Amino acid sequence: xxxxxxxxVAFAVAGAVALAIPLVRxxxxxxxxxxxxxxxxxxxxxxGVVIGQNLPPSAYVERFGKVGAAVITGSGLASVFRxxxxxxxxxxxxxxxxxxxxxxILRLAxxxxxxxxxxxxxxxxxxxxxxLVGGVLTATVGFRRADSHYLRAGDTxxxxxxxxxxxxxxxxxxxxxxxxISEYVSVVTxxxxxxxxxxxxxxxxxxxxxxxxxxxxxxMLPSPDSVEAVLLGVILVSPDEGGEPFELEVPYREQTxxxxxxxxxxxxxxxxxxxYDIETGTAGLASIWHDNPAVLxxxxxxxxxxxxxxxxAGMKGHGDDxxxxxxxxxxxxxxxxxxxxxxxxxxxxxxxxxxxxGLAALSIGLCAVFWTRIGRRExx
Amino acid sequence: MNGPDSPFFWGAFACYLAGTVLASAYAxxxxxxxxxxxxxxxxxxxxxxxxxxxxxxxxxxxxPVTNLYEYLTFFAWAIVAGFLLLWRREGLxxxxxxxxxxxxxxxxxxxxxPARVEQQLMPALQSYWLTIHVTLAVLGExxxxxxxxxxxxxxxxxxxxxxxxxxxxxxxxxxxxGADGAGTRERGLGDPATYDEITYKAIGVGFPLxxxxxxxxxxxxxxxxxxxxxxxxxxxxxxxxxxLVYAIYLHARLVRGWRGRGASVLSIVGxxxxxxxxxxxxxxxxxxxxx
Numbered sequence: 001x002x003x004x005x006x007x008x009v010a011f012a013v014a015g016a017v018a019l020a021i022p023l024v025r026x027x028x029x030x031x032x033x034x035x036x037x038x039x040x041x042x043x044x045x046x047x048g049v050v051i052g053q054n055l056p057p058s059a060y061v062e063r064f065g066k067v068g069a070a071v072i073t074g075s076g077l078a079s080v081f082r083x084x085x086x087x088x089x090x091x092x093x094x095x096x097x098x099x100x101x102x103x104x105i106l107r108l109a110x111x112x113x114x115x116x117x118x119x120x121x122x123x124x125x126x127x128x129x130x131x132l133v134g135g136v137l138t139a140t141v142g143f144r145r146a147d148s149h150y151l152r153a154g155d156t157x158x159x160x161x162x163x164x165x166x167x168x169x170x171x172x173x174x175x176x177x178x179x180x181i182s183e184y185v186s187v188v189t190x191x192x193x194x195x196x197x198x199x200x201x202x203x204x205x206x207x208x209x210x211x212x213x214x215x216x217x218x219x220m221l222p223s224p225d226s227v228e229a230v231l232l233g234v235i236l237v238s239p240d241e242g243g244e245p246f247e248l249e250v251p252y253r254e255q256t257x258x259x260x261x262x263x264x265x266x267x268x269x270x271x272x273x274x275x276y277d278i279e280t281g282t283a284g285l286a287s288i289w290h291d292n293p294a295v296l297x298x299x300x301x302x303x304x305x306x307x308x309x310x311x312x313a314g315m316k317g318h319g320d321d322x323x324x325x326x327x328x329x330x331x332x333x334x335x336x337x338x339x340x341x342x343x344x345x346x347x348x349x350x351x352x353x354x355x356x357x358g359l360a361a362l363s364i365g366l367c368a369v370f371w372t373r374i375g376r377r378e379x380x
Numbered sequence: 381m382n383g384p385d386s387p388f389f390w391g392a393f394a395c396y397l398a399g400t401v402l403a404s405a406y407a408x409x410x411x412x413x414x415x416x417x418x419x420x421x422x423x424x425x426x427x428x429x430x431x432x433x434x435x436x437x438x439x440x441x442x443x444p445v446t447n448l449y450e451y452l453t454f455f456a457w458a459i460v461a462g463f464l465l466l467w468r469r470e471g472l473x474x475x476x477x478x479x480x481x482x483x484x485x486x487x488x489x490x491x492x493x494p495a496r497v498e499q500q501l502m503p504a505l506q507s508y509w510l511t512i513h514v515t516l517a518v519l520g521e522x523x524x525x526x527x528x529x530x531x532x533x534x535x536x537x538x539x540x541x542x543x544x545x546x547x548x549x550x551x552x553x554x555x556x557x558g559a560d561g562a563g564t565r566e567r568g569l570g571d572p573a574t575y576d577e578i579t580y581k582a583i584g585v586g587f588p589l590x591x592x593x594x595x596x597x598x599x600x601x602x603x604x605x606x607x608x609x610x611x612x613x614x615x616x617x618x619x620x621x622x623x624l625v626y627a628i629y630l631h632a633r634l635v636r637g638w639r640g641r642g643a644s645v646l647s648i649v650g651x652x653x654x655x656x657x658x659x660x661x662x663x664x665x666x667x668x669x670x671x
Binding site for chain 1: 498499500502503504506507581584585587588591592595596599600603604605606607608609610612614617618620621624625627628630631632634635636660664
């Protein structure tokens with residue numbers, strides 16, 4: 001951030017010096033220079049889009065070969081919008097716009113040309129400078145960063161550069177009647193100097209802003225260690241051996257009768273990515289991803305537990321050593337979206353109001369320049 | 381293909397297709413009856429296109445601009461609207477019949493994408509900025525489409541220059557030749573100077589709309605949704621490229637009266653890049669990959 005601020009000041013000072021020299025100012029204000037600089041920024045932008053930005057080196061090797069990738073990464077094209085030559089081109093374009101605006105102010109003061117269009121043109125040019133100032137301000141003193149942690153209800157996280165903490169009270173995904181996801185919702189409490197706020201909602205498009213730092217809903221995952229329900233496959237092996245398999249939905253941690261038997265089954269535990277610690281003899285989560293889902297089921301008869309075993313999704317069920325009149329398979333599960341994992345992104349963009357003011361002025365200026373001319377035939 | 385708008389979509393598709401065939405015939409024969417027929421078919425297609433959009437809006441509960449099928453259907457509608465506004469204008473009989481072929485091309489591309497109606501928008505799209513951002517951007521791009529056709533006709537009509545002066549050399553582009561509208565008018569191709577003027581004015585209408593819709597409204601929405609107004613996303617950057625192309629065109633035109641072949645070619649390049657930008661999220665991925 002300090003380096004970028006120093007760079008911005010250096011560019012500003014160099015720009016002021018350059019504009020103080022009449023010959024440089026004259027050259028910069030020419031249309032030829034303006035169009036050439038626009039074309040340069042355009043060309044670099046096209047290159048940036050076509051080759052892709054900030055990709056891993058292997059991606060460039062795959063697309064462009066070893067030599068091509070070396071050229072792209074070595075020349076800074078892989079991060080062209082932060083390269084010195086792109087910044088230089090934008091800086092030179094800014095100087096060109098400023099010097100051009102000086103000329104327009106003088107022309108306007110002398111009363112030449114249609115007033116509204118001339119004023120619109122001046123506003124358009126100056127607004128571009130304002131937009132760039134907003135961008136530079138954000139780039140030098142702003143920040144934007146995703147939290148490295150996934151948080152669940154009860155977790156607390158410190159917000160960088162915010163001077164406050166967030167405690168997650170709820171992290172859930174809401175669904176419409178059609179089954180489509182309708183919203184990702186995090187309910188949080190802001191904790192600042194030991195004081196707790198009332199619960200606040202954070203949703204996509206509805207960030208929470210505290211002390212100038214925006215908290216954005218960045219990601220939401222279903223719970224890795226609970227489910228809404230599991231879907232078991234059941235094959236009755238006794239008394240009618242070889243019966244047709246059927247599916248049985250078992251709500252999480254609820255006793256569910258197994259049809260055709262006097263048994264009940266209960267899903268006791270669930271891990272989305274199962275791992276087992278041999279030393280401690282305990283099961284647990286290898287990660288928060290759903291790479292190896294497993295459910296611990298308990299089969300009971302008359303309230304007495306007969307059998308407990310981990311079943312793995314997509315794998316053969318338990319062995320034949322249980323003495324049960326049925327075999328169970330873990331077919332599928334309904335993720336628990338009510339007790340999910342949420343992830344936030346934090347952002348402070350102090351240049352944004354300036355940038356928006358610039359874009360608003362640009363829009364007004366362009367309308368004034370062009371829409372006042374449209375009805376007229378051109379006089380050439 | 382499904383959705384309650386499908387019959388109207390295909391009706392508009394058929395009208396634009398028939399209009400395209402008759403427009404081709406008109407381009408060769410120049411019979412007034414053919415032009416009237418093209419107009420009737422284009423207008424009928426426009427009505428059906430409008431009904432398709434309205435039916436889809438009421439079925440989904442939101443403006444139909446949330447995937448490429450919807451976007452391109454809306455784009456075709458806006459393009460035809462732009463051409464219909466010029467229909468009665470003198471000297472543009474050839475230009476205006478191109479409404480049907482351009483709209484037909486957009487409908488063909490639209491038909492390649494899934495048309496399932498989604499009543500529930502994904503959380504990222506649930507914002508009133510969607511309507512502002514996309515509607516204004518589409519209207520701006522439709523104006524660029526009109527400019528594109530006018531620029532193509534300028535080149536076909538043999539336009540080397542209109543009545544204005546050439547400054548192509550001043551901006552490093554091949555200079556336009558001398559004025560020669562009479563010959564092409566005799567051949568029924570229309571006046572190149574008129575096409576040149578339409579190109580400029582259509583861009584003049586579309587550029588502010590595109591700036592407000594694609595860039596300004598897009599930046600405001602991006603700030604709310606992603607925490608930053610600009611992130612050099614491929615679609616953002618390609619929109620900036622489009623903006624820069626038309627900025628160069630207008631700058632040269634306004635400051636030095638640049639016109640002629642070079643200006644027309646730049647207008648054509650601008651629209652080609654506009655179309656790439658529309659499909660860009662499919663090709664380049666990024667934050668705008670919604671369908």
